[in-house]
Amino acid sequence: MGDTYFHLLHNLDSYICTSITQTLKDFLTASLYQAYIQNKYSKPMMLIGIYIAIASLFCILPMVADLLQGFKTKKLWFPCKYFTLNAASLTVIAVAMKLPMDFSNSMPHVVDQAARLGSMAFMCTMMANLLPSLATMDSKELLTNIIALAILVITLAVNVSIQIVTGVVSHDDGEYSSILTFYNLLIAIFYVAMLLALLMIHTCSALMILKSKEILDHKYKAGHETALKDLELQQPTVEKLKLHVSNHWIMAETGSPQFMIVCSATTSASGVICVSSTLLHGIIMMYTTQHMMDYGSEYKGSVLVILITQFIGVILGTVAPVSRCFALLSFKVSIKQIWKHIKVFKVESYYTQRLTDWKQSSVPVKVSSRRCKIVIQELKVLSLSCCKGFQKMVVVACNMTALIPVFTVIGVLCCLQCWKRLKVTLSAFNNVLVERPAQLQHNKDLSQYVLQLQDDMELAERTLTSISKSGNHLIQKAEKQQPNSLMKLLEEYSGFEGVGKYDVQQGLPLPEQKYVDCWSLPIVTLTAIAISLPNIQKHMVDRLLRSVSEGLTYVKHVEETLNATDEYVSSQKVARTLWLEVEFYHKWLGYKLSNSAQQVNTTKGIVQWFSDTAKNMLTEVESKNMKGSDDNSVYMSASANSMYRLTQTILVSYHANIDQVSQEELLVQLSSMISHILAACLTNLPQVIAMKCHTSVIEKREASVQTAALLLGETMQIINSLQDRELPSLNLDELPFIDKWRDCLLHPSP
Structure with missing residues (x-):
């Protein structure tokens, strides 16, 4: 040029x-x-168009991930896990919306105009997908994210409105017919209206979320107390644990904040809007496919890439909102009931409670003049009253819109029912009659744990059965992942005697102890000694490592749940770091276990080498760190202290006969102590599972119960086998602590 x-x-x-x-x-x-x-300054525009397409792709991928996750977990209301409303997603969405925001570039051709209008359809789709994610936020996050979303949507709507007024959106370059130009104008107006409607729905939903969470939380506490009455924590059976998990699974699923908002009329309304915008965009694309090469803006060919990418996003992104349209039918809500609410303009209190609280609160502004205070207070009351009235109008409109999918489903079900009546046989009908009472009784037992916002709403039996089956399926799936190596180790060495033998606290005096005993540290230390024995066959070492690795997974659950104080957490951190060194590198505090053991080769020499090395390391750490300790010195000191005490116990237990002990016999002794410590720790699994079923944070309940279900499924056989062993005379609150076990076994009560 x-x-x-x-x-x-x-x-x-x-x-x-x-x-x-x-x-x-x-x-x-x-x-x-x-x-x-x-021409010079328009050269980068094609690259900017590619950048817009990439940003659109980054919006599509998390929506698709939520779809796949929903299908995988059989939650066809598709909770938002990946595509959520936050600063990052809003930034990417703003980039993807550059075409309708762009005033400076002429976009007169068919593909150009279709891409501009398609971006607004894409925005409608994304807003409909983002709605359930509001339920995962606290009040501060809701406020900031709704304000940010409002700024983006209003800016987009204003820009497009200006383009409508100035004729940019419906520009005719001679190739358009006047009718097509008029259609573009109407479509742009429609999308602006839909975007503003979705923004109002988001704001309306945000105002009801916090009060709704309080209602669900209050009902959850009552259900949790009921569930605890049926569970005996001292020696609960697997069947009682399964029932306890199932009860909390029902409460967690029906009391999920996202499920709550998905089952609201606002979500159904947003789904209807999303479907409408998608259908309209589909019509636009049908015409555009005949003019795919008709583009002339400075974005050049990249505008076609944007159009296709965002159209794919619209199609894929509509699946979740469409499915959520019918989530309200998860409850037994009759058409008569919905129509009654609409007819009398009845709006549930949780929709307006937040505005009422603000209306009744004092003005936070400090003003000395009493008259100014009165004026400000009156203005606040007036404005909030208007907002409250507008909120009710939005809710009523959403209730009316929600009738569309309800009537659609009723019509489809009536047709299907008529078809089934023609095909059903007498035998099949009898089978249904036989099976139905048992199913009804099962649902009746679980229905008391269903959480809902409105007392006059009842979860449909089919939905309750589906939720119950999903929890049972999770447990059954986990049953197929039993820790076989761990179970073999526990079966091979039964009993708990090793807990009293691993540390008799004899031998030379030690420096001041800066940590407390936890379950995992002695297990890791004993394993380090076992795998250092040079004359042991490799497959035996590998089997022990697999067993300990599986066992430490469940030990971690016990420690994190029942030993969560700072002093225990410090020891647990040391054990986890040491285990990485032992398992992956076969080292102990930097020493290669195989090389160190080969230097002495005898059983006594190996144990003595560990003892001497640990003692020297303790002395060195103590001398270099008299005034304080850092993380590394704590790690070295705790690991060496544990090793010294364990090796001294081994030397004392064999007295002078350790020279006659073979390495195979020492391995059996070490494996026995490891097995007994693991068994003692894992007797706390029922208590851990019961505690993981419950959490006070409503947003974390679903994940917590899921963890409990998986843990129960994987450890059923372990729990059953350990219940056959005779426990020492310890109280329930003493069972989680290894030092209590050791003291009880060393000094049993008469």
Whole structure:
């Protein structure tokens, strides 16, 4: 372009004296220069278009991930796990919305206009998908995210409105017919209205979420107390644990904040809006496919990429909102009941409670003048009263819109029912009659744990059965993942005697102890000694490592749930770090276990080497760190202290006969102690499972119960086998602590 520009200027100079006046030459020169500058600065626009398409793709991928997660977990109301409303997603969405925001570039052609309108359809789809994610936020997050979303949507709506008024959105370059131009204008107006409606729905939903959570939380506490009455924590059976998990699973699923908002009329209304915008965009695309190469904006071919990418996003993103349209039918809500609410303009209190609280609160502004205070208070009351009235109008409108999917489903079900009646046989009908009472009784037992916002709403039997089956399926799936190596170790060495033998606290005095005993540290230390024995076959070492690795997974659950104080957490952190060193590198505090053991080779020499090395390390750490301790010194000190005490116990237990002990016999002794410590720790699994079923944070209940269900399924056989062993005389609150076990076994009560 630069060479062409200068060539044209040269030609103008050659004709200056013949046919072109100086004024005309100046005008043409300015026009050519303007075209040259315009072309120069429009070069990056194609790359910017690709950037917009990539941003759109980053919006589509999490929506698809939520779809796949919903199908995987059989939650066809598709909770928002990946595509959520936050600063990052809003930033990416803002980039994806650049086309309708762009004033500076002319976009007169078919594909250009379709891409601009398609971006607004894509925005409608994304807003409908984002709605359930509001339920996972606290009040501060709700406020900031709703304000940010409102700024984005209002800016988009204002920009498009200006383009409508100025004729940019319906620009006719001669190729358009007047009818098509008019259609573009109507479509743009429709999308602006839909975006503003979705923004109002988001704001309306945000106002009801916090009060709704309080209602569900109050009902959850009552259900939790009922569930605890049926569970005996001292020695609960697996069947009681399964029932306890199932009860909390029902409460967690029906009391999920996202499930609550999905089953509301606002979500159904947003789904209807999303479907409407998608259908309209589909019609636009049907026409555009006949003119796929008709683009002429500065975005060039990238505008076609944007159009196709965002159209795919609209199609895929509509699946979840459509499915959520019918989530209200999860409850037994009759058409008569919904119509009654609409007819009398009845709006549940949790929709307006937040506005009422603000209305009754005092003005936070400090004003000295009493008259000013009165004026401010009156203005606040008036504005909030208007907002409350507007909120009720939005809710009523959503209730009316929610009738569309309800009537659709009723019509479809009636048709299906008529078809089934033609095909059903007498035998099948009898089978249904036989099975139904048992199913009804099962649902009746679980229905007391269903949480709902409105007392006059009842969860449909089919939905309750589906939720119950999903919890049972999770437990059954976990049953197929039993820790076989761990179970073999526990069966091979039964009993708990090793807990009293692993540390008799004899031998030389130690430096001041800076940690407390936890379950995992002695297990890791004993394993380090076991795998250092050079004359043991490799498959035996590998089997022990697998058993300990599986066992530590469940030990971690016990420690994190029942030993969560700072002093225990410090020891647990040391054990986890040491286990990484032992399992993956076969090292102990930097020493290669195989090399160190081969230097002495005898059983006594190996144990003595560990003892001496640990003692020297303790002395060194103590001498270098008299005034304080950092993380590394705590790690070295705790690990060495545990090793010293364990090796001293082994040396004392064999007295002078340790020279006659083979490495195979020592491995059996070490494996026995490891097995007994693991068994003692895992007797706390029923208590851990029961505690993991309950959490006070409503947003975390579903994940917590899911963890409990998986843990129960994986450890059923372990729990059953340990219940056959005779426990020491310990109280329930003493069972989680290894030092209580050790003291009880060393000094049993008469």
